[in-house]
């Protein structure tokens with residue numbers, strides 16, 4: 001018996017390109033727009049990027065291809081966390097490159113930026129590429145978090161590229177990787193090294209977006225995957241009527257993922273880190289919001305509910321970040337060894353009590369013991385607390401439990417509270433890309449090659465008008481320097497791509513804020529179900545609610 005799997009079916013899926021990229025590379029012409037300038041700190045950024053600053057925005061059109069017809073040898077890397085669609089960026093790049101000439105070559109450097117330094121690569125051919133079309137994951141060449149940022153590294157990259165005759169690099173990454181891509185492009189341009197650099201916007205977190213980049217790839221599939229699971233949990237909660245589910249969702253600092261999942265599933269509560277920061281909310285205030293939802297629903301006989309917690313929320317609680325800062329100081333250098341040598345938790349607790357300010361100790365004291373201990377166990381290689389590893393879903397449910405016990409004692413709450421905990425993160429990062437991400441990523445890769453063949457460097461591959469059908473998408477490129485401003489990083493002023501957090505005056509948050517009271521007290525769950533790959537376009541090709549609201553749909 002022959003088993004026909006979705007994986008096999010997806011190999012054969014032909015991603016949709018924007019209309020202007022559809023006629024084959026020979027029929028793609030370029031239109032240059034206006035000169036650009038950075039979003040802020042123009043003089044400083046111009047001074048740091050004298051060779052790549054201020055270049056023109058560009059758009060592709062149907063027309064005669066006037067690019068130089070030379071052999072192209074291109075290298076590509078995947079950088080940072082996985083995001084659905086990465087394979088298709090490489091497939092699109094490969095197909096465009098081979099469509100121009102069968103002699104062109106694509107090198108894939110393995111394991112992320114370190115592959116470029118270590119000269120660890122594969123040369124793609126049809127058989128290799130075909131096994132990865134429209135699939136999730138980054139396993140085609142692997143990824144990594146090594147940063148390419150020093151002149152020594154750049155010199156090695158130049159040597160490696162020249163040894164293979166590589167004249168262009170495509171860096172598929174988030175805001176940091178694309179910032180570094182811009183610095184690398186400037187380095188090559190200053191040295192007239194003859195190597196172009198093009199970036200592609202990746203991250204499930206959705207925080208690489210601005211007036212040019214409408215969304216990063218992977219956000220669509222990851223949020224659909226999480227929303228399917230959240231919808232299933234909601235249906236279970238509503239069926240069993242006995243559990244409160246605390247669901248933490250990935251997304252690093254920004255709450256775009258949590259907000260999109262809330263827009264798709266209408267849970268009872270969704271915290272938004274950016275709002276927590278803007279309102280300077282304390283842990284006790286957040287706990288009170290959650291506990292009030294539990295109590296209000298219990299008063300209507302509903303001892304169940306679903307609360308979404310964005311991964312980075314505790315970082316945004318002002319008192320909590322002060323506490324983290326003090327803990328980092330407390331355990332700096334040799335003091336960590338003294339602390340670790342203490343035999344019991346009681347002795348460690350006394351050490352902590354002596355070292356923290358009274359304010360931070362008060363915050364520390366209200367945390368459940370498991371979280372207190374986690375703060376001292378999970379340290380990064382520099383000895384800092386890893387905030388992303390804090391199980392905030394358990395932290396809040398434990399604090400809600402205490403809050404409800406106090407309400408019970410006062411006679412204001414009579415319900416039952418049985419919490420369950422979930423963390424949705426890695427299960428969404430390598431899902432089969434949705435049709436949107438398959439199409440978007442393939443287009444980004446195809447378009448990256450067009451930017452290369454027309455000789456651009458220091459550009460981000462740009463596909464826009466994304467809430468319309470793919471045919472109406474617009475392909476082009478934007479200088480990365482246009483997206484930059486100066487920020488203080490590790491005690492130095494650095495040029496960086498501005499990270500996008502949830503805007504509290506933006507349409508997606510406003511839509512949520514107007515409805516959340518109803519979602520909190522009533523049960524308005526929506527069950528999105530699994531991503532659909534085949535069927536009507538309005539079901540299979542639609543992208544996120546966030547993008548639709550941002551684009552006034």
Ligand code: FBP
Pocket residue numbers: 079080081082083174202203204205250251252311388429
């Ligand atoms: P990128 O910013 O590199 O795309 O990674 C996103 C992310 O998935 C975050 O949501 C998460 O906090 C982090 O990576 C987890 O990192 P790691 O893969 O190293 O565990």
